Amino acid sequence: MAELKVNGKTVTVEVEDETKPLLWVIREELGLTGTKYGCGIAQCGTCTVHIDGQPVRSCTYPVGALSGAEEITTIEGLSEDGSHPVQQAWVEMDIPQCGYCQPGMIMAVAGLLNNTPDPTDEDIDQQVTNICRCGTLARVRKGIHLAKTKKA
Amino acid sequence: MADTINLSRRGFIIGTGATGLTIGILAACSPGTGDSEGDAAATGEPNPEVNAWVHIGDDDVVTIRIARSEMGQGTLTGLAQLVAEELECDWDKVVTEYPTPGENLKRDRVWRDFSTGGSRGIRNSQDYVREGGAAARMMLVQAAANRWDVPVGECSVEKGVITHGPSGNELRYGEVAEDAASVEPPANVPLKDPSEWKIIGQPVKRLDTADKVTGKQLYGADIQLDGMVNAAIKAAPMRGGTVRSFDASSAEGMPGVQKAMQVGDTAVAVVADKWWNAQKALDAVQIEWAPGEGSDFSSAAFEADLDEGLTAEEAYVGNQVGDVDAAFENAAQVIEASYNAPHQNHACMEPMNATAVWTEEKCEVWCPTQNGEAALAATAEAAGLPIEQCDVYKLLLGGGFGRRGMSDYVTQAVTIAKEMPGTPVKLLWTREEDMEQGFYHPTTKARCQGALDADGKLTGIKIRLSGQSILAGLMPQALTDGMDPYAFQGLLPSGFDERAEDQTLKYTYPAALFDHAMRNPPVRPGFWRGVNANQNAIYLECFMDELAHAAGRDPLEFRLEYMTDSPKLAAVLEAAAEKSGWGNDDGKARGLCAFYSFGSYTAACAEVTVSDEGELKIHRIVAATDPGYGVNPQQIDAQVAGSFVYGLSAALYGEITFENGETVQKNFDSYPSMRLAAMPEVETIVMPSGGFWGGVGEPTIAVAAPAVLNAIYAATGKRIRKLPIKDQPLRDA
Structure with a gap:
């Protein structure tokens, strides 16, 4: 058994295998399915969550590496009502297409804004490296610039 | 078992009976306001539907039934706009839902075709869905006229409120919906003139966004049913391979493992409580594969077959104009070049998955599919049950791109579920499985030859296509005397094949010969967003x-000279060139492309720079599209920009190559997809000229890569003719 802090709550999960990726603990033990599986090798970013505010690709993050003290935030915990600035911007610009990659994209962008509240295009290029096959990337860039002007 | 389980906070109300799970119509989306209240499944009861397309609740919530699949392309919203336009309802009260393929079957296919591909979702159903909305409106107004006992001609309707002119009486749709259901459906249903449209053509927001930004949107991969178990699967990685034997003894004691089994001839699956446990156990299973046809296939060796096809005597002729031999004999200058395009994988972000529950009486499947009816047929076949005892519940797709028109993963899920009667089984593929078990965009080469006269006029053009046919691999019954007309997508003359009338050549040449030497590798091909228009x-x-x-000519003027019979294609090309600043001397090199496919006219002008070290930067692409009628301009813009990501990912990096029958590429590290740093700005010019219905999701993908390749040449003087561009020096050392 291990204790984790997820979306502000302390939860207890059964961890038989410390190498089990955080992604599958979140999805299968906690039932939070907003965080998606896309590649399993930290390439696509659709599994992005925050650990202490920093974006992390949870599909390769072993649950055993967590002490239990970290604040883990998933898309479900980013805001209570979809009012995070990134979510506001995403709705305003109608960004999602199929939407499968968007929880990870939004978490990556929210993480960028945590670190760099007024990012340049170069900051965006370096820090948001998620894959979207539908091709929302053009609007994602505009959405980031819109999100940075919004308040929660 | 509980009487009902609620899969999400709305809509997915599933009743469990003695024979397993049953489900009604799935609610797809909340109202246009983005408000999640007013759920389709939760409102409006017990009103009967007005007709198959429209249900209206007492609270005036309008539920529009959508037969086609939403996979990101926006069709769900677009189709709802079409129905709502004729229905004259309040757009802010519209929700949508998917009828099931089983209901369609029971109701004599009242919703017609469920298949969603070929950019046909809107253009092939726009007439009958608009008629569905119009008929419902007529019935609602008639019901109000009956209640007032006045002539229907004295009644009008706006935003779901019916008004009797002389008396000023009003009734809301929700007040007459029940009566309207028993009004005789009108035999004659006139549609609005496009000049009267108020919702069609407007850049309304998508209906399916709210849950996609909060993580609440449920995809097939997220389905959770009572008592459900999870399956992981491994199919023979080599083409033609089958399971010779497998040893699951090392997996049996692993956490949560319930069962290991062979699935069909080609795969082994492990079922466990959790998917992660199933996958870990599957990794421990020892599988011995038996090679079959294609197990020694190598892409590198197949190059020789493609090259042979470039000059082979025999080829299917797709388009022949004038005396092409004479043109080449009399040419002042003959130009020749060969191009190639490799296999590509769809790589939908959501890996293939399906959830199935099987009993002796019934089989039900939850899955993302582009073709609900094909998925239902696959379910019935794998279940060994009459189709009437099966149903498929569609979910929004985490990407489709043509891959989810196939039902292989549905067959697998049902085959596994059949081994565990009464237990819901969710099958989820790994990304590696998705790369290995694709239906790949075909590989082809082309030998292009042109004859120019002394004045630089094009007197003849020949393109010999060599390579794979999709129809030959997937549906040989659709070939025409062995020929695949779709191999000539965008190159056919009008009147050649009625199925491909939306894929014709818009240049007028004095002499031309386009033919195809079919060379099929043992690799199953697939329809891949844009299909053969991409390489053609x-x-x-x-x-x-x-x-x-x-010819020493300006590429814009040169093209326009042969486009005189297609002013619509010329118009999009000129619009893109003008907006981009074609001819500007601003340090950026420009390249053009214009193409007609899926019934739409498209063009692009790419602006690039190539550094002295050969590093490519695509700054901007200006794209123009004329789809005839544009249902939702802001969604057309999204599709144009999105198609460029998909097309340029292929052009820049994408290739699936085979060694010993197996894909070399296994994941996004070796099959990269475009990221923000490489993404150009996209400026879209939506210029619907009216009078026809063209596609949107695919046509523009074809113009991105040629525009960029032509811009690279303009920047460097060097032609890149082999795709993908990656690894090739863009400047000569």
């Missing part, structure tokens, strides 16, 4: 660029 546009439009330069 590269072959035609890069070669047109080569001819223009050989």
Whole structure:
């Protein structure tokens, strides 16, 4: 058994295998399915969550590496009502297409804004490296610039 | 078992009976306001539907039934706009839902075709869905007239409120919906003139966004049913391979493992409580594969077959104009170039998955599919049950791109579920499985030849296609005397094949010969967003660029000279060129492309720079599209920009190569997809000229790569003719 802090709550999960990726603990033990599986090798970013505010690709993050003290935030915990600035911007610009990659994209962008509240295009290029096959990337860039002007 | 389980906070109300799970119509989306209250499944009861397309609740919530699949392309919203336009309802009260393929079957296919591909979702159903909305409106107004006992001609309707002119009486749709259901459906249903449209053509927001930004949107991969178990699967990685034997003894004691089994001839699955446990156990299973046809296939060796096809005697002729031999005999200058395009994988972000529950009486499947009816047929076949005892519940797709028109993963899920009667089983593929078990975009090469006279006029053009046919691999019954007309997408003459009338050549040449030497590798092909237009546009439009330069002509003017019979294609090309600043001397090199496919006219002008070290930067692409009628301009813009990501990912990096019958690429590290740093700005010019219905999701993908390749040439003087561009030096050392 291990204790984790997820979306502000302390939860207890059964961890038989410390190498089990955080992604599958979140999805299968906690039932939070907003965080998606896309590649399993930290390439696509659709599994992005925050650990202490920093974006992390949870599909390769072993649950055993967590002490239990970290604040883990998933898309479900980013805001209570979809009012995070990134979510506001995403709705305003109608960004999602199929939407499968968007929880990870939004978490990556929210993480960028945590670190760099007024990012340049170069900051965006370096820090948001998620894959979207539908091709929302053009609007994602505009959405980031819109999100940075919004308040929660 | 509980009487009901609620899969999400709305809509997915599932009743469990003695024979397993049953489900009604799935609610797809909340109202246009983005408000999650007013759920389709939770409102409006017990009103009967007005007709198959429209249900209206007492609270005036309008539920529009959508037969086609939403996979990101926006069709769900677009189709709802079409129905709502004729229905004259309040757009802010619209929700949508998917009828099931089983209900369609029971109701004599009242919703007609469920298949969603070929950019046909809107253009092939726009007439009958609009008629569905119009008929419902007529019935609602008639019901109000009956209640007031007045002539229907004295009644009008606006935003779901019916008004009797002389008396000023009003009734809301929700007040007459029940009566309307028993009004005789009108035999004659006139539609609005496009000039009267108020919702069609407007850039309304998508209906399916709210849950996609909060993580609440449920995809097939997220389905959770009572008592459900999870399956992981491994199919023979080599083409033609089958399972010779497998040893699951090392997996049996692993956490949560319930069962290991062979699935069909080609795969082994492990079922466990959790998917992660199933996958870990599957990794421990020892599988011995038996090679079959194609297990020694190598892409590198197949190059020789493609090359042979480029000059083979025999080929299917797709388009022949004038005396092409004479044109080449009399040419002042003959230009020749060969191009190639490799296999590609769809790589939908959501890996293939399906959830199935089987009993002796019934089989039900939850899955993302582009073709609900095909998925239902696959379910019935794998279940060994009459189709009437099966149903498929569609979910929004985490990407489709043509891959989810196939039902292989549905067959697998049902096959596994059949071994565990009464237990819901969710099958989820790994990304590696998705790369290995694709239906790949076909590989082809092209030999292009052009004849120019002494004045630089094009007197003849030949394009020999060599390579794989999708129809031959997937549906040989659709071939025409062995020929695949779709191999000539964008190159056919009008009148050649009625199925491909939306894929014709819009250049007028004095002499031309386009033919196809079919060379099929043992690799199953698939329809891949844009299909054969993608490489055919590269072959035609890069070669047109080569001819223009050989003739010493401006590539824009040169193209326009042969486009005189297609003013619509000329219009989009000129619009893109003008907006981009074609001819500007601003340090950026520009390249053009214009192409007609899926019934739409499209063009692009790419602006690039190539550094002295050969590093490519695509700054901007200006794209123009004329889809005839544009249902939702802001969604057309999204599709144009999105198609460029998909097309340029392929052009820049994408290739699936085979060694010993197996894909070399296993994941996004070796099959990269475009990221923000490489993404150009996209400026879209939506210029619907009216009078026809063209596609949107696919046509523009074809123009991105040729425009970029032509711009690279403009920047460097060097032609890139082999795709993908990656690894090739863009400047000569």
